[in-house]
Amino acid sequence: MTSSHVNQQKKRISVTIWYISVALLWCLPSMILVGLSLPAAITGNIGASMVLTAIHAIILGVLLTAAAGVLWQFVPIAFQARPLPRHVLYWHLPTHTLSVLFMSYGFLTHNFDIVAVGGSCLMLVTLAYGTFLVVSLRHARNRTPVFSQLGWPLLFLPVIMFIGILLAAGMISGSNQWLATHAVIGLFGFWALLVIILSYKFFPMFALSHGYQASPQRVVRLYLAGLVLLILGIWSPEHVTQFVSPLHLLGLLGAVISLIAELLFVRDASHILRARKRKRLAPALSAAICSTVIVLTATTAAIVSTSLHLGGAPVPIAYAFLIGGLIPLLLSYLHKIVPFLRFEFRFSHAPDRKAAPALDDMVQRIPFVVGMSAYGVASALSFLLLCFGDANMVRAWGSRVGLVQALGVMIIGYGLLRILRLGGPRPD
Numbered sequence: 460m461t462s463s464h465v466n467q468q469k470k471r472i473s474v475t476i477w478y479i480s481v482a483l484l485w486c487l488p489s490m491i492l493v494g495l496s497l498p499a500a501i502t503g504n505i506g507a508s509m510v511l512t513a514i515h516a517i518i519l520g521v522l523l524t525a526a527a528g529v530l531w532q533f534v535p536i537a538f539q540a541r542p543l544p545r546h547v548l549y550w551h552l553p554t555h556t557l558s559v560l561f562m563s564y565g566f567l568t569h570n571f572d573i574v575a576v577g578g579s580c581l582m583l584v585t586l587a588y589g590t591f592l593v594v595s596l597r598h599a600r601n602r603t604p605v606f607s608q609l610g611w612p613l614l615f616l617p618v619i620m621f622i623g624i625l626l627a628a629g630m631i632s633g634s635n636q637w638l639a640t641h642a643v644i645g646l647f648g649f650w651a652l653l654v655i656i657l658s659y660k661f662f663p664m665f666a667l668s669h670g671y672q673a674s675p676q677r678v679v680r681l682y683l684a685g686l687v688l689l690i691l692g693i694w695s696p697e698h699v700t701q702f703v704s705p706l707h708l709l710g711l712l713g714a715v716i717s718l719i720a721e722l723l724f725v726r727d728a729s730h731i732l733r734a735r736k737r738k739r740l741a742p743a744l745s746a747a748i749c750s751t752v753i754v755l756t757a758t759t760a761a762i763v764s765t766s767l768h769l770g771g772a773p774v775p776i777a778y779a780f781l782i783g784g785l786i787p788l789l790l791s792y793l794h795k796i797v798p799f800l801r802f803e804f805r806f807s808h809a810p811d812r813k814a815a816p817a818l819d820d821m822v823q824r825i826p827f828v829v830g831m832s833a834y835g836v837a838s839a840l841s842f843l844l845l846c847f848g849d850a851n852m853v854r855a856w857g858s859r860v861g862l863v864q865a866l867g868v869m870i871i872g873y874g875l876l877r878i879l880r881l882g883g884p885r886p887d
Contacts, residue, residue, distance in 0.1 A: 473800045474548045478528020485520035486868040494861020498854040500774045512566040519559045538599035554584045575627040582620040608679040615648040667736035673727035681720035688713025714766035747791035754784035775845045826874030834867030
């Protein structure tokens, strides 16, 4: 490869920016859908068209799109692995987006055949993307503890999709057990586990921590063992009063093991943060820590509820996990990641700038604080409505709250756009 060709590639905007941009665009309709779905959600009707559309738009449209972009940048840098070919962007991102749109249309119209077709396309294109990611990981030179555990959530992802496709196509019964298995593997086998694993890399990197002691291998292995036992407990016979089934006991044991793993993770995270170089935390990192706490709290509530077969609060728990935890966690990390991507594009090897600008000079603090505050207040209000409100109150306020959440995301997105424009075009 010639040096001129390399320079030409260096001038291209990072692939991650394209994924992040699409994920932020998905945030706007998703937040509005969440607000419109609250009246049905408060009644516990998780199978309502609007509720299913909102959940999958958040998970697949926002979170999975952003996760693909972050992993694209994260894997080569963190593990010194081979970069993914740029042509993957040209077919993966459009096909992924169209598949999620197709599924959303199927959920809205309650046509599960369309959902199954869209889900099948999504699974195939995700497996193709995952193949390139695995090839990159196989050539990694920096095989850290985080590297050795990252394969677990990636392994769970096609399993979740396959069960969802079978449910949509009617090939397996849409019973509570299959739906609970689909939800538990998806939310806690992929997303919660991914948050735990990446936190062992992001927390030290963004807090500038050194010299701490942590054991991600032990935490992940315990968490996985507990998760498997918890899933077995889901399949314990219902309405049995004469005796406690062995599967139910396994589910209780799995819950205890999973909670122990979470406590060990909290201890490791506290060690990392205490070893930080700078005592003052940036707003984005503070928001990331708060969001991680919400994710862990919702995970704990869901583990207890699942192991004890309590069916009274799945909607508030899922809302706290997705809307109160994962979405602001994503926005917080983007606020730290995008400036570095901008520096890589604009300032690296540029004749007019020899050193990286300070992060405080690049980050748009006010848009982030204002946008995250608006989003956080609206999300807290929605959560209170789900827990203590009635259907009429939720119907009156749900759509307004969704608009405020969307507005908060737009303000944060505006701050990220300012970062991308910092310094003008990249010099030749």
